[in-house]
Amino acid sequence: MSDQKVFKASAESKGKAKQLRLFAFLAWIIAIAAQIFAIFKLIGNETLTWLIVAIVVILGLSITGSMLWKKANKLDPASEKDKVKFFVQNQLGAIMGVLAFLPLVILIFMNKDTDKKTKGIAGSVAVVALLIAGISGVDFNPPSVEKYTKEINEQTTVLKDLNFDNDQVYWTKAGNKYHIFEDCQHIKGRDVINSGTVKKSWDEKGISELCKTCRNRAVKQKETKALEAAE
Ligand SMILES: [Zn+2]
Numbered sequence: 593m594s595d596q597k598v599f600k601a602s603a604e605s606k607g608k609a610k611q612l613r614l615f616a617f618l619a620w621i622i623a624i625a626a627q628i629f630a631i632f633k634l635i636g637n638e639t640l641t642w643l644i645v646a647i648v649v650i651l652g653l654s655i656t657g658s659m660l661w662k663k664a665n666k667l668d669p670a671s672e673k674d675k676v677k678f679f680v681q682n683q684l685g686a687i688m689g690v691l692a693f694l695p696l697v698i699l700i701f702m703n704k705d706t707d708k709k710t711k712g713i714a715g716s717v718a719v720v721a722l723l724i725a726g727i728s729g730v731d732f733n734p735p736s737v738e739k740y741t742k743e744i745n746e747q748t749t750v751l752k753d754l755n756f757d758n759d760q761v762y763w764t765k766a767g768n769k770y771h772i773f774e775d776c777q778h779i780k781g782r783d784v785i786n787s788g789t790v791k792k793s794w795d796e797k798g799i800s801e802l803c804k805t806c807r808n809r810a811v812k813q814k815e816t817k818a819l820e821a822a823e
Pocket residue numbers: 770771772773776777778779803804805806807
């Protein structure tokens with residue numbers, strides 16, 4: 593098809609994604625630094641409470657990093673063509689989550705100076721934290737350039753069918769919907785209303801979908817026009 597549209601993240605999206613990724617790395621680096629501190633200073637019978645506190649802190653940082661990372665991927669997804677890059681980019685949160693805990697888990701169980709009870713408590717808390725960090729980092733439905741491209745073309749077809757071959761839409765910065773009508777109740781009166789094609793709304797926001805209120809209104813408008821034409 594000659595009019596096939598291909599998703600391309602806007603410069604602004606790419607910039608925002610870059611910033612989010614930077615913050616994600618920052619959270620992961622602090623998490624790993626905290627882990628190193630815990631390994632050297634907190635594995636022991638007397639420091640069990642502090643070890644558990646450290647594990648909770650590391651878990652929080654690790655989950656925060658994964659959330660920021662996934663958000664960045666939604667704005668600026670990888671292409672499915674490069675399988676390795678696609679996997680690493682989408683599952684990096686899980687990889688970092690495991691890295692933030694695995695050495696600690698191993699060293700808790702290998703430590704010779706702690707008693708059985710401490711080992712049991714600290715070890716099981718750390719294993720649970722590892723599992724939570726790992727699973728919450730997995731992207732079960734990773735975004736991709738190809739998926740976005742498919743959506744853009746399908747949604748453009750739907751929209752043109754609804755709105756007399758016109759795929760001009762409106763959207764605001766917040767939210768992930770676009771609107772056919774500039775005076776839709778959901779965006780009316782907003783300071784900044786952007787407009788452009790369906791593709792542009794994807795390029796600028798990542799995941800986008802048509803507002804239901806606008807869709808119903810467009811369906812009615814189309815029916816009315818069809819009736820008028822029949823008369
Ligand atoms: Zn609307």
